[in-house]
Amino acid sequence: MNGTSKQNEPILSDINNTEIPEHNHKHSIHNHVHSEESLRKIVNRLSRIEGHVRGIKSMVQQNSPCPDVLLQIAAVRGAIDKVARIVLDEHLTECVARAAKDGNIDAEMEELKAALDRFLP
Numbered sequence: 001m002n003g004t005s006k007q008n009e010p011i012l013s014d015i016n017n018t019e020i021p022e023h024n025h026k027h028s029i030h031n032h033v034h035s036e037e038s039l040r041k042i043v044n045r046l047s048r049i050e051g052h053v054r055g056i057k058s059m060v061q062q063n064s065p066c067p068d069v070l071l072q073i074a075a076v077r078g079a080i081d082k083v084a085r086i087v088l089d090e091h092l093t094e095c096v097a098r099a100a101k102d103g104n105i106d107a108e109m110e111e112l113k114a115a116l117d118r119f120l121p
Contacts, residue, residue, distance in 0.1 A: 038090060042083060049079045084119070 056072045091112065099108035 034090065034094065042086060045079065045083050045086075049076055049083070052076050052079065 052072065053076055056069060056076065059069050059072060096105070096108055096112065099105050
């Protein structure tokens with residue numbers, strides 16, 4: 001590939017060299033773009049989590065002891081929670097701050113509240 005997607009957006013690669021388009025929310029109230037470094041860190045974490053989940057699947061298939069499987073599931077939960085905290089932190093420091101600067105803070109806060117309602121139990 002020539003480094004651009006069909007929409008001519010910049011392309012990133014995860015640790016498996018899988019190309020991913022630049023993170024840009026079209027449905028959002030603002031142009032929601034994050035740095036390549038930030039995206040790479042999140043994608044790398046998610047790739048590790050994906051591998052960990054495959055490991056848990058293997059443990060189940062091999063009839064590993066239930067407490068061992070539960071311990072690994074707890075580790076994946078913690079890792080996913082960490083990714084969520086990173087995404088939320090970046091959203092607050094980048095997106096909400098940008099919305100405040102641009103005068104769109106009320107709409108941005110409503111969007112964030114709706115996302116948190118779906119995210120939190």
